[in-house]
Amino acid sequence: MSLDKAMHIFIAEVHNKSGGEYHPNTLSEIVISIQHFLRGSGRFDNFLDDTDFAYMPPVLDAKMKELSRMGIGISRKQADIISAEQENEMWERGILETDTAKMLVDTLLYSIGLNFALRAGQKHQNLQVGTNSQLSLNISKDDGRRYLQYTEKASKSNIGDLNHRKITPKVTRAYENVDEPERCLVKIFEKYISLRPPNGKSTALYLRPKERATETVWFDAVPKGVHQLQQVVEKLCKAAGFHGNFTSHSLRATAATRLYQAGVDEQLTELVEKTGHRSNAVRAYKRTSTEKMKDECRCAI
Incomplete structure (x- = not known):
């Protein structure tokens, strides 16, 4: 045959x-x-x-x-977004916090994923510190505000080959939150970096918490595995009692949706820079809130 x-x-x-x-x-x-x-x-x-x-x-x-x-494979299971109310609840209940090593690294991942609209665990695992870091602390020349900047390396939409040589890498910023410093990514990042082991044996951003943390070192020079990183968002939402399909992709979808709900169109630079999309694929990440749908219905009547 x-x-x-x-x-x-x-x-x-x-x-x-x-x-x-x-x-x-x-x-x-x-x-x-x-x-x-x-x-x-x-x-x-x-x-x-x-x-x-x-x-x-x-x-x-x-x-x-x-x-x-037959209807097989038509529907695609999407990651649920995390509403501002749900996020606020996690902060108020201490599910997001920075007082312990485990919660500090998990809260850092949550905040980075949300502010920079990162895709999944592998994207987080690729983050580094040191000379090759995608993250850098800076001060705005315009108003003196501090910010954490993310500069993308290779990605799904820009793999660095000849076809993508003219594409500008994704660069996006998260400015210091002076009103809620405990929720500020800049301060969370600074605290985390200050509690890493000083020897610099591992350049991976996310490290495993030490079993016996000291006052100045909370983490071992051992990277967290990609599966551990992929499970962070699901575990945080489960601890909060939220029902739904919450995954690391939820942070990317949430970032796009919140910009959309704030009135930022997908064609505008702000949304494209935040998500890094090169096409209308960003629409798959945007979800319309119940209130926004109600408003649109009122306008149609």
Whole structure:
């Protein structure tokens, strides 16, 4: 049997562990993964080329359309946004705070993710301190206000290749909050940096809390793992008793949504700079609040 026909049969009959159908995108990714595996064995077939594979591409296409008609994979589970009221509750209840090493590093991640609209745990794990840091403390020449600046390195929308050589990296700022200093990212960042081990053995931003913290050193020179970072937002919201799909992506969605609700259009520089989007994909992160929908309904009446 030819590889083309074998893949044809595979696409037609494959099911997940529970016996159900795979989502269309998952099915496509399985095919690409098999192709990648075979290339490691010296085969360089292109399963999606209907010149070399007469059976498989149209079968995969038809199968994906059939699954879509069945409603499989159409809806996408989105991360829920965190409302200003929910965030305020977390601060008031001490779920967000900086008095212990564990809460300091978790609160730092929350604040950085929200202020700089970072995507997920891997993006946080890539953050560094020292000469290669994406974060820098500065003072505004205009009004003397201090701010923390984030300068993006490589990202999903700017991977640094020839096609992206003219794209300006994302640069965004979080200014000092003088009204609520305990919630100020600038002060949280400064406190965290001051309590890191002084030897500089690890350049990773997020470090593990020490089992026995001293007055001046709260953290070991050991980076927190990406899975630990990915779970921070979920654990914070769970501790607050919030129900929903709260993930590290919630911070990015929340940042875009709050700007949108404040009247900042997605085409304006402020929102694009904050999220780093290069296309209208930013719309997927914006959610309309209940009050805003009520206002729009009143206008339509």
